[in-house]
Amino acid sequence: MAIEDELSGNGVKVYKTMKEMAMLSEEKMGTAERITQTVKLPKTMVMNALQELQTKGFARRKVREKAAGYYLTR
Secondary structure (H helix, E strand, O other): OOHHHOOOOOHHHHHHHHHOOOOOOOOHHHHHHHHHHHHHOHHHHHHHHHHHHHHHOOOEEEOOOOOOEEEEEO
């Protein structure tokens, strides 16, 4: 089953952008701000897509001092 079948359009865009940016592990995670700048969508849409990715098990969120980090799990 392709990710296009499981995620919304914005979810797929954010997923592919994170994959291109190599946010594939906890050591290489990125902030929502950095993802927003790269994917060129409004921040609320990116935050909703990140929430969707977390809910469906595609990404994880790690709370840090200043900004939360996100990385892909599959």
